Amino acid sequence: MEFNNYISESCVIEDNAVFLSGENSFILDDANFSEFSKAVYKKFEIEYPKFFKMDNLSKLAFLSAELLLKEVVQSNEQENDIAVVFANRSSSLDTDVKYQESIASKDNYFPSPAVFVYTLPNICIGEISIKNNLKSENAFFVFEEFPAEFMMHYANNLLESEKAEKVLCGWTELYKENYRAVVYLVEKTSSNSFSKEHNIETIKQLYTNTLWTL
Amino acid sequence: MKKNVYITASSCVTPLGFDVASNWDALQNNLSGIKKHQNIGQLESFYASIVDSNKLDLAFSKVESNHHFTKLEKMMILALKPLVEENKISKKTAFIFSTTKGNISLLEDKKVSVENAQLAALAKKISAYFGFEVEPIVVSNACVSGILAVSVAKRMIETGLYENAFVVAGDEVSEFVLSGFNSFQAMSAEPCKPYDANRTGVTLGEAVAAVYITANEDELKSNSFRIIGDGAVNDANHISGPSRTGEGLFRSIESAFKEAKLEKNKVKYISAHGTATLYNDEMEAIAFNRLGLQNVPVNSLKGYYGHTLGASGLLETVMAMESAKQNRLIVSKGYSDLGVSQEINVITDNDVIEMDYFLKTASGFGGCNTAVLFEKVS
Amino acid sequence: MDALKQELKSKIIEVLNLEDIAVEDINDNDALFGDGLGLDSIDALELIVLLDKDYGIKLTDPKEGKNIFQSIDTMAAYITANRTK
Structure with a gap:
């Protein structure tokens, strides 16, 4: 299938640093994920108190999407036909373990609904959709490794079948203190001077955070 | 030209039977898999539709002598087996694996590594059992996972990356999910009553279903279904x-x-x-x-x-x-x-x-x- | 009663992760839901767990919560009358 789509923006969050379209925009040494994510929230002046109710996977996915979409989504008053297709390795296991602890002891058995709701990996897509008014296609997948080829074809299919105008693709992995988010926006036209062709090579470069630095 | 994509075979393993025919008969006779169960976690009694482990083990032993599988894995193997026997696996065959919580009950066992509860690990195990040649695609999108997996199969076959796909979808009843739905005050005290004036919530259940999906029209049978x-x-x-x-x-x-x-x-x-x-x-x-x-x-x-x-x-x-x-x-x-x-x-x-x-x-x-x-x- | 109200405020802030809200920001008769603190349905369920865990009160009908969780005043009154621990 020959189909020319473009990657117009990206956001990578790893090792306590944020990279927007390849450029290092924030770094915080010696912090755990909880401290780091809060620092990113403050630094980029996100005003969204619900952020603090999210589990760590949702915080990670939310921040990476938010920083990228800031430039794209002008208003959440209007609808934005941006599909969200994410994948990771550990599903919601980080929160699953936390929830399991709440039901492990017969004498201290207080399952929390606010924790339970995050024991599904697609909740992070829900959070992003609510914030940006994305009444659009969405799916969450689990793979052992970043599925560059699968992601590319799935996004192309959504654009070609006119089920979405743009597709926010991403790898949003978090388990305990190991995390990494790589999200990027795919669209039909080359919308800015950074735009790169949407193909396996560029996606792989993006995943290793070398696309815009080569 | 967009390809036509079809479901040509299906199977299921549920409390009402281990194949489609027995399930169909049960539904026509108004039978339900929902029964009263006792003592899981803090729940003294609750209604759920649970597969009888003895019956499952008996059926499973007829297809596989190795019993080192969890209940959910046994159900998945039993459901996929007839489809894999009838349809060939190639390098262009996708394995689409749909579940919300997979082997989540393994987290209860402190001796078992948390890694074993990974969805990808479960998918890999089933994939290796049947000899699928490509990485499994795990769809984990809450309660739409099973039907979304059909969409994903259709879409990926349309792209040409795959020619056909086996789709399996399964989840089991666990204390994890029971306690969670209960904390949401979402559990019905009696068997659930969808759309009824007296409905009071969910009854949980466990099952596995599987289908074979293809774009090859030579594989069509009477009563195949096109995903349109x-x-x-x-x-x-x-x-x-x-x-x-x-x-x-x-x-x-x-x-x-x-x-x-x-x-x-x-x-x-x-x-x-x-x-x-x-x-x-x-x-x-x-x-x-x-x-x-x-x-x-x-x-x-x-x-x-x-x-x-x-x-x-x-x-x-x-x-x-x-x-x-x-x-x-x-x-x-x-x-x-x-x-x-x-x-x-x-x-x-x-x-x-x-x-x-x-x-x-x-x-x-x-x-x-x-x-x-x-x-x-x- | 006042001590209980203060205790409730700090517990609510902690359990519901209300960032940037301090005990002093919550008045005893402020609406907790809707326009007040902006709590939602999951928060209501979480408050039911809080009643159970810290005060030994089991609510089985979530509809009861609506009246109990109107404000700090109503919560404190209900807890005082029904607590088992």
């Missing part, structure tokens, strides 16, 4: 409550009809989600009315199987296909008086009806929805 349109649109409203206007479901169904270029009056049956929570069933009724589908016969199979989470969408598709093959409706078990604010046509008799097209829908936490339209191939 699909959509999976988010509500963008709330992470645990459905949209009051049914927005995401409405748009998912619209998207499926648009792609299928099908008139709405061609659809003779809707296999809906119907979890029997107050808000879900109400939301579905609103969405169906907004689409002018309120007179189409509709059912929820949750009264037979409970809510089988990631399995439900595929299991209900398998039984809907059977319903279309037989041209006979399935009564929406647990229903007697309309309990949603807008009229819908809930099925109360096993009527004979000519059925060339049907619609399958599902909705779930995270605001997700999926709708898929099917055409019977004669």
Whole structure:
């Protein structure tokens, strides 16, 4: 299938640093994920108190999407036909373990609904959709490794079948203190001077955070 | 030219039987897998639809002598086996694996590494068992997973990356999920009653369903089904409550009809989600009315199987296909008086009806929805 | 009663992760839901767990919560009358 789509923006969050379209925009040494994510929230002046109710996977996915979409989504008053297709390795296991602890002891058995709701990996897509008014296609997948080829074809299919105008693709992995988010926006036209062709090579470069630095 | 994509074979393992025929008979005879169970976690008693482990082990021992598998794995192997025997696996065969919680109950065992509860590990184990050659695609999108997996298979075959796909969807009843739904005050104290005026919530269940999907028209059999349109649109409203206007479901169904270029009056049956929570069933009724589908016969199979989470969408598709093959409706078990604010046509008799097209829908936490339209191939 | 109200405020802030809200920001008769603190349905369920865990009160009908969780005043009154620990 020959189909020319473009990657117009990206956001990578790893090792306590944020990279927007390849450029290092924030770094915080010696912090755990909880401290780091809060620092990113403050630094980029996100005003969204619900952020603090999210589990760590949702915080990670939310921040990476938010920083990228800031430039794209002008208003959440209007609808934005941006599909969200994410994948990771550990599903919601980080929160699953936390929830399991709440039901492990017969004498201290207080399952929390606010924790339970995050024991599904697609909740992070829900959070992003609510914030940006994305009444659009969405799916969450689990793979052992970043599925560059699968992601590319799935996004192309959504654009070609006119089920979405743009597709926010991403790898949003978090388990305990190991995390990494790589999200990027795919669209039909080359919308800015950074735009790169949407193909396996560029996606792989993006995943290793070398696309815009080569 | 867009490829036509078909489901040509299906199977399921449920408390009502380990193949489609026995499940069909059970549904026609109004049998339910839901029974009263005792003592899981803090729950002294609760209703759930649970597969009998002894029966499962007996059936499993006929196909496999190695018993180092979890209950869910045994159910998955048993469901996939007949499909894999009939259809060939190649380098262009996708393995699409749908589940919400997989082997989550392994977390209860402190001796077992947490890594074992990874969904990808479970998918890999089943994939290796059958010798699939490519990485499994795990769909984990809450309660729409099972039907979304059908969409994903269709979409990926359309791209040409794969020629065919085996799709399996499964979840089991665990203390993890039971306690969670209970903390949400979402559990029904009696067997669930989808769309009924006296419904009080969900009954959980466990099951596995599997289908074989192909674009190769040489593989078509009588009563294959073409997947003619699909959509999976988010509500963008709330992470645990459905949209009051049914927005995401409405748009998912619209998207499926648009792609299928099908008139709405061609659809003779809707296999809906119907979890029997107050808000879900109400939301579905609103969405169906907004689409002018309120007179189409509709059912929820949750009264037979409970809510089988990631399995439900595929299991209900398998039984809907059977319903279309037989041209006979399935009564929406647990229903007697309309309990949603807008009229819908809930099925109360096993009527004979000519059925060339049907619609399958599902909705779930995270605001997700999926709708898929099917055409019977004669 | 006042001590209980203060205790409730700090517990609510902690359990519901209300960032940037301090005990002093919550008045005893402020609406907790809707326009007040902006709590939602999951928060309501979480407050039911809080009643159970810290005060030994089991609510089985979530509808009861609506009246109890109107404000700090109503919560404190209900807890005082029904607590078992």
